[in-house]
Amino acid sequence: MGLCLSKGKIREAKSNGYRSGGGGGAEMHYQKVKPQQREIQYTKSPVRQPNQLPERRAAAAAAGAQPAAHLPSKPVPSPKPVHRPDSILGKPYEDVKSCYTSGKELGRGQFGVTHLCTENSTGHQYACKSISKRKLVTKNDKEDIKREIQIMQHLSGQPNIVEFKGAYEDKQSVHLVMELCAGGELFDRIIAKGHYSERAAASICRAIVNVVHVCHFMGVMHRDLKPENFLLSDKKENALLKATDFGLSVFIEEGKVYRDIVGSAYYVAPEVLRRRYGKEIDIWSAGVMLYILLSGVPPFWAETEKGIFDAILKGEIDFESAPWPSISSSAKDLVRKMLTQDPKKRITPAQVLEHPWIREGGEASDKPIDSAVLSRMKQFRAMNKLKKLALKVIAENLSEEEIQGLKAMFTNMDTDNSGTITYEELKTGLARLGSKLTEAEVKQLMEAADVDGNGAIDYIEFITATMHRHKLEREEHLYKAFQYFDKDNSGFITRDELETAMKEYGMGDEATIKEIISEVDTDNDGRINYEEFCAMMRSGTQQPGKLF
Structure with missing residues (x-):
């Protein structure tokens, strides 16, 4: 066939397991010997010839958008950082050095270099793979990175999958921060x-x-x-x-x-x-x-x-x-x-x-698998009701591209094809993912995801509970959600507007509305402005060691 399926993606010499896109290194060759003396032999070989398939790009998660500035009237996205038309990740440029301090080199490849990095705020160590944008020439090259990031976001939280921390982009490179595996x-x-x-x-x-x-x-x-x-x-x-x-x-x-x-x-x-x-x-x-x-x-x-x-x-x-x-x-x-x-x-x-x-x-x-859906639902359970409702509004407007994979999970759990997931289906589905939750814990997750309280999780509720927070908290999504509540475009969510929206979803009662205003209205003016709304939506999602 003449097709090189290994694509030259071979081990880096002394790379500590982190490759940055390919290049030379130690390649595995198997040499046939006598039937009773078969053995494996490894030799050095040059880089693959140009007929190889394209190199795979490294991946990690897209980092959340920066908080928006306070606005006196109609909310608009924060002017800083500025979105660049040449952005690969489709979000504003960010300086990875403002969050991480770079350390020793872990690996080097055709597309970039991987360094040890330390998170400034926590002291935790990660691996940061920096991919030169000059190497990402074609549209397919750029789409490959974006798709890999989407998949890593979707799968994150499993014990046997490398955890991503975030993705950053500046003028020269895309930086992918992920779990350090020593x-x-x-x-x-x-x-x-x-x-x-x-x-x-x-x-x-x-x-x-x-x-x-x-x-x-x-x-x-x-x-x-x-x-x-x-x-x-x-x-x-x-x-x-x-x-x-x-x-x-x-x-x-x-x-x-x-x-x-x-x-x-x-x-x-x-x-x-x-x-x-x-x-x-x-x-x-x-x-x-x-x-x-x-x-x-x-x-x-x-x-x-x-x-x-x-x-x-x-x-x-x-x-x-x-x-x-x-x-x-x-x-x-x-x-x-x-x-x-x-x-x-x-x-x-x-x-x-x-x-x-x-x-x-x-x-x-053998360590049991803790499913990503379980971790996400646990965090979802702790959210206040306005945040749940806002996420539901966002989930209803997500594109097919953004919910790939989650649809398959929902279908797998909805065994009777009813369009909803019952308690029994949720329990069975979580068990299939390796969860060892008690019945009481499954019931708690059920109650957390069942926003309208009808005893079953519908498709939108499932997407809302399991969609990765980084996707839901993008600036454009938050702005659309705020506009949904702010019916008169005043730049504030009033008590009446909140009550109208809550009742539309069967969640509106006096005590709940009072509690939400009290929790979110930090300047105590009786209204929720855009800055307060964004702070509420992003709260509790950046703590060290958390999935989101």
Whole structure:
């Protein structure tokens, strides 16, 4: 085929697991030896030739807009910072140095440099990846970064996914601040060890498939799962595994047949090469990783990429060479099911997690998944009623692009297709995401999300409760929400206007309205101005350690 699926996205020498877009480095090559002496061999090689696929860009979350200035009459967006027409992220330029102090270099690549950075306000350390805008030439380059940021925002909050902190843009670069993982790449441990014990491999496989399970449940297909795209939280043997690099990921469109060839050569599924695939490709890639974890070599390999592709399409898996005779039949059974040629017959993420081999030995030490939707609902529960209502108003006006993925989550939870999520459906859906909440806690979340109090969560209520706060708190959204309440465009929300809006949503009572005015009206003039409204909407969302 002649297509380079690895795209030159190879490990940085001494990069501590953070790549900044590609470039030279240590590349993995597998050399075939005698059947009973198969081993993995790693050599240095030059940078890929120009026929490679485009590099993936790094990602993180879009940071919230700056607070608006106080306005005496009609509210308008703050004049500072100024939105630039050449902005890639579609928001005002921000100086990342005003929030973070840059430290030592962690990695360098074709598109930029990753540094250790320290948050000025808290002293917490993160990784900051700075991508030169001069490298982002085409429209697709810019869209790739924006899509990856959207996906990272959507998936954030999972224990096995690198947490983003924020995205900043200035005239020269886009800066992506994310969780610092000091343990480096899983790929490096494979090189160092050759293979793991079955117990260690099962633990790692659980974490990898947990990522796939959550991604698919939340409407995302990763499309480039491989050891290089997993970082370790620290250098300990039992370090938490973190998925990163969502540059090739897409929001799943139900019914769509994907045809573009993406991924990395050793891990690509046969249906990708046939240009007709769906989300099942992620389990195939995870199966290849499991095979390597158990044996130290990939199941399909050759001296050329064409040879690798031919082997993948042929689908013959070697379970005869060492160490496979000493590997348990249960482990081999799982590998076979994950590497089934027909995607319709391939094992699903949920089935993998229920497989006897995964559940045997070491299961007790496996950390449970805490779902992003759970974390978001917990914060939503603590909001005052005006904030909930304002978010509901914003959610009703979001574009399809902004709610991708959440629609899939809602559909997955709404098992009877009624258009609403009942208490039982919410409890079941959270359990599928790995939540271990008590019934009382699920009921509390239900009450928090059920804004109109009818005993079920409708689509808009679900979007409101789970949409990432950074998206909801963009300047343009806040301005539109304020205008909704400020019916006479006076620049203030009066008691009567608040009462009208609250009653429209079945939330208006004297005590509630009095409580809202008391909470939000900081200058005690009996009205809510735009500055007070924005402060209320953004309150409680920037605390260290919080999801939002």
